[in-house]
Amino acid sequence: xxxxxxxxxxxxxxxxxxxxxxxxxxxxxxxxxxxxxxxxxxxxxxxxxxxxxxxxxxxxxxxxxxxxxxxxxxxxxxxxxxxxxxxxxxxxxxxxxxxxxxxxxxxxxxxxxxxxxxxxxxxxxxxxxxxxxxxxxxxxxxxxxxxxxxxxxxxxxxxxxxxxxxxxxxxxxxxxxxxxxxxxxxxxxxxxxxxxxxxxxxxxxxxxxxxxxxxxxxxxxxxxxxxxxxxxxxxxxxxxxxxxxxxxxxxxxxxxxxxxxxxxxxxxxxxxxxxxxxxxxxxxxxxxxxxxxxxxxxxxxxxxxxxxxxxxxxxxxxxxxxxxxxxxxxxxxxxxxxxxxxxxxxxxxxxxxxxxxxxxxxxxxxxxxxxxxxxxxxxxxxxxxxxxxxxxxxxxxxxxxxxxxxxxxxxxxxxxxxx
Numbered sequence: 464x465x466x467x468x469x470x471x472x473x474x475x476x477x478x479x480x481x482x483x484x485x486x487x488x489x490x491x492x493x494x495x496x497x498x499x500x501x502x503x504x505x506x507x508x509x510x511x512x513x514x515x516x517x518x519x520x521x522x523x524x525x526x527x528x529x530x531x532x533x534x535x536x537x538x539x540x541x542x543x544x545x546x547x548x549x550x551x552x553x554x555x556x557x558x559x560x561x562x563x564x565x566x567x568x569x570x571x572x573x574x575x576x577x578x579x580x581x582x583x584x585x586x587x588x589x590x591x592x593x594x595x596x597x598x599x600x601x602x603x604x605x606x607x608x609x610x611x612x613x614x615x616x617x618x619x620x621x622x623x624x625x626x627x628x629x630x631x632x633x634x635x636x637x638x639x640x641x642x643x644x645x646x647x648x649x650x651x652x653x654x655x656x657x658x659x660x661x662x663x664x665x666x667x668x669x670x671x672x673x674x675x676x677x678x679x680x681x682x683x684x685x686x687x688x689x690x691x692x693x694x695x696x697x698x699x700x701x702x703x704x705x706x707x708x709x710x711x712x713x714x715x716x717x718x719x720x721x722x723x724x725x726x727x728x729x730x731x732x733x734x735x736x737x738x739x740x741x742x743x744x745x746x747x748x749x750x751x752x753x754x755x756x757x758x759x760x761x762x763x764x765x766x767x768x769x770x771x772x773x774x775x776x777x778x779x780x781x782x783x784x785x786x787x788x789x790x791x792x793x794x795x796x797x798x799x800x801x802x803x804x805x806x807x808x809x810x811x812x813x814x815x816x817x818x819x820x821x822x823x824x825x826x827x828x829x830x831x832x833x834x835x836x837x838x839x840x841x842x843x844x845x846x847x848x849x850x851x852x853x854x855x856x857x858x859x860x861x862x863x864x865x866x867x868x869x870x871x872x873x874x875x876x877x878x879x880x881x882x
Contacts, residue, residue, distance in 0.1 A: 466749045466766045466769070466770075467745075467749070467766055467767070467770050467858060468748060469859075469861060471748065472745070472858065472859050473859055473861075475500040475501060475502075475741060476498045476499070476500055476501075476859055477501055477504075478490065478498040478499075479498065479859065482826065483823070483824075483825075483826040484824065484825070484826060486825060486826030487826060488826050488827075488828060489826060489827045489828065489860070489864045489867065489868060490828050490859075490860070491827060491828060491829045491854045491855055491856060491860070491864075491868065492828045492829060492830055492855060493667065493687075493805075493855040493856065493857040493860075494636050494637075494664055494687070494805050494830070494834065494853060494855035495830050495834070495855070496686045496687060497667055497686070497687060497688065497689050497857055498689070498859065499689055499690060499691070499734070499738065500689060500737070500738070500741045502737045502740065502741060503689065503690055503691065503734045503737040503738050503741070504734075505737070506733040506734050506736060506737035507691060507730045507731070507733055507734045507737075509733065510531065510729060510730045510733035511730050513527070514527035514528055514531065514729075514733075515528075515729075515730070516528050517726055518532065528729050531729060531732060531733060531736075532552075532727065532729065532732060533547075534736060535552070535732040535733075535735055535736050536548075536550045536552075536719075538735075538736050538739050538740075538756070539695055539735065539739065541739070541755075541756045541757045541760060542671070542739050542742075542760060543671050543672075543673050543681065543683075543695075543697050544671060544672040544673050544674050544675070544757070545673045545674065545697050546700065548700060548718055548719050549673075549697055549698055549699065549700050549703065549718075549719065550695065550696070550697060550719060551695070551696040551697075551698065551703070551719045551722040551723060552693060552694065552695060552696075552723055552727055552728075552732065553693075553694040553695075553696065553722075553723065553724070554692075554693075554694055554728070555684060555686075555692060555693075555694040556586055556661065556663050556682045556683065556684045556694045556695075557586040557590075557694075558694060559682055559694045559695075559696040560586055560587060560590045560659075560661075560682055561590045561593075562708065562709065562722065562724065563590075563659070563680060563696065563698070563706075563722075564590035564591055564593065564594065565590075565709055566706045566707060566708050566709065567594075567627075567628065567657075567706065568593075568594045568597055568599070569706075569707060570706070571594060571597060571599050571627055572598070573597065573598025573599070574598060574599075574600065574625065575598075575599050575600070575625060575627045576599070576600045576601070576602060576621075576623065576625045576626045576627060577591045577594065577599055577600070577601045577602070577626075577627060577628045577629075577630065578601075578602045578603075578604060578618065578621055578622065578626060578628070578629045578630065579591050579592070579601060579602070579603050579604070579630045579838075580603065580604045580606075580613055580618075580630070580631060580632065580642075580838070581603055581604060581605050581606050581613075581838040581839055581842050582606055582611065582613055582632055582635045582638075582640060582642070582836070582838070582839055583630065583631070583632040583635075583661060583836065583838065583839075584632065584636050584661060584663065584664075584834070584835045584836055585835045585836070585837050585838070586661065586663075586835065587630045587631075587632060587659065587661040587682075588603075588630065588837075588838060591628070591630050599627075600625075602621045603838065604617050604618040604621060605617055605842070606839070606842060608842065608843060610640075610792060610793050610794065610795070610798075611635065611638045611640050611791050611792045611793070611807075611839070611843075612640055612793065612801070613631075613640070613642050613643075615643065615646065615647075618647065618650065619650055622650050622651060622653075622654055622656065623654065624654055626651065626654055626656040627656055627657065628651075628656055628657045628658070628659060629647055629650075629651045629656055629657070629658050629659070630658075630659045630661070631644060631647050631658060631659070631660055631661070632660070632661045632662075632664070632665075633660055633661065633662040633664070633665035633671075633681075634662075634664045634665040634668065634669075634802075634803050634805075635664065635792075635805070635836065635839070636663065636664035636805070636834055636835075636836060637791075637805075637807050637833070637834045637836035637839050637840070637851060637853060638791050638792035638802075638805065638806070638807040638839070638851075639664075639792055639793070639802040639803040639804065639805035639806060639807075640792060640793060640801065640802055641665065641669075641800075641801045641802055641803065643801075644658075644660055644676055644678065645675075645676055645677075648676060648677050648678055652677070657679040657680070657702070658678045658679050658680070659678075659679065659680045659681075659682075660676070660678045660680065660681040660682070661681075661682055661683075662681050662682065662683045663682065663683050663684045663687050664687065664803065664805070665683075665803070666683040666684070666687055666688045667687055667688040667689065667767075667857055667858075668767065668768060668771060668803040668804075668857075669764055669767075669768050669803075670760070670761055670764035670765065670768075671683070673697050678697075679698070679699050679702055680696065680697065680698045680699075680702070681696070681697040682694065682695065682696050682697075683695050685731070685734070685735045685738055688738060688742075689738040689741060689742070690731075690734050690735045690737070690738030690739075691728075691730075691731040691734035691735065691738075692728070692731060693728055693731040693732060693734070693735050695735075696722070698719075698722075700718060703718045703719055703721075703722060704718050708721050708722050708724075709724075710722075710724055711724070739756075739760070742759075742760055742763045742764070743756050743759045743760055743763070744759075745759075745763040745766075745767075746758070746759030746760055746761070746762035746763035746764075746766075747759050747762075749762050749763065749766050750762045767858040770858055771803065771804045771856065771857070771858060772799050772800070772804075773862070774804040774856045774860060774862070774865060775799050775802065775803075775804045775856075776796060776799065777862050777865045777866070778804065778806065778854070778856070778865050778868075778869070779794055779796075779799075779806060780794075780796070781869050782806065782808060782869070782872075785810070785869075785872055785873050785876050786811075786876050786877065787810055787811030787812060787876055788808055788809070788810045788811070788872075788876065789808060789809045789810075790806060790807070790808050791807040791808065791809075791843060791851065792806060792807060804855070804856035804857075804860075805853065805854070805855040805856070806853070806854045806855075807851035807852070807853050808851060808852050808853075808854070809845060809851060809852065810852070810872070810875070810876060811876075812876075812879045813875070813879070814848070814849045815831035815832065815849045815850055815851055815852040816831045816832075816849055817880075818831065818852050818875070819831040819852055821875055821880050822868075822871065822872075822875075825871050827867070827868055827871060829852055829853060829854050829855070830852075830853045830855070831849065831850060831851065831852050831853070832849070832850045832851070833846060833850040833851070834850070834851075834853060854868070
């Protein structure tokens with residue numbers, strides 16, 4: 464039985480009260496960006512009304528902004544399980560990854576090797592492919608297409624003494640697969656290679672602990688865990704201090720500020736604080752005796768993961784019963800701990816875009832396309848025909864919403880609509 468109070472949770476998200484054509488909206492678009500709790504909106508507005516100024520001025524609104532950035536770094540460090548000076552903010556995950564790849568590329572030589580995967584969002588592929596112009600050799604690890612899991616044996620075979628970095632996703636934003644990141648880190652570190660983890664899709668679904676993972680870098684996006692558009696980078700302090708960023712000359716040279724190009728999105732950082740405060744409050748409602756923010760977040764994310772498994776169990780077996788439907792990803796219930804409740808499908812008689820529109824007309828919002836997981840849709844042979852339809856659940860979704868979606872999808876399967 465779930466420990467989550469769904470009534471309280473759903474009341475925090477004003478967007479969930481919307482309707483389309485008289486039907487309550489079902490938001491299954493979480494992997495593209497979750498909805499936000501009301502306090503996130505309030506925090507952004509409050510910053511703009513009371514504290515809107517740049518850093519390091521001799522006046523009160525600037526001092527408030529200085530304090531805000533410091534608080535945001537401390538709270539995000541609790542969220543990731545690291546120290547505050549190992550947290551870097553940026554426009555988004557893609558921008559941060561390109562910035563870090565350029566800095567790492569300064570140290571690479573022709574013939575050095577990088578490994579990427581067929582399961583990743585292209586924001587953790589293209590920045591590394593770009594280093595081929597320096598003579599870097601980039602290898603791509605394949606998948607087991609029957610369940611869209613990473614081919615770890617192939618990855619282990621590709622890691623050599625020439626490997627300098629492995630870029631890996633924590634979880635697939637297209638089909639939900641959770642990778643064994645700890646094992647990838649072990650294999651890479653055995654030859655002295657670094658590991659760069661894209662945790663954007665994983666962040667709203669499970670606890671992140673960069674210390675126990677021992678990864679070198681990790682990126683995520685607040686937009687995917689109930690906050691605004693803010694990119695977040697964790698880097699081991701030694702790496703952030705030694706690598707040379709591309710930055711304006713007057714910008715600070717201290718860690719982590721040397722990695723934060725230009726004026727930051729301060730109102731967005733206010734929203735990040737509020738989004739993590741929401742998860743902290745959720746943990747404290749579950750266990751009022753938790754001692755600190757990190758423990759509250761651990762409690763919240765454990766309960767979210769447990770509840771979301773029930774969503775996967777309510778969704779996936781019944782999807783497999785719908786005529787003409789193909790599901791890409793893990794379908795074995797015993798392996799659901801290795802997936803998020805994000806599912807990629809195709810249905811006979813429908814292009815994914817047509818199916819998404821038919822669902823939207825019925826108040827069910829789901830994405831279609833490749834979701835920037837280009838290597839994956841190409842490997843599955845669906846890129847040229849519109850990619851996939853993606854159903855992405857989060858902890859504010861309900862079993863009733865899944866049942867409504869399944870009924871609607873079944874009806875569309877047996878009574879096709881015109882494109």
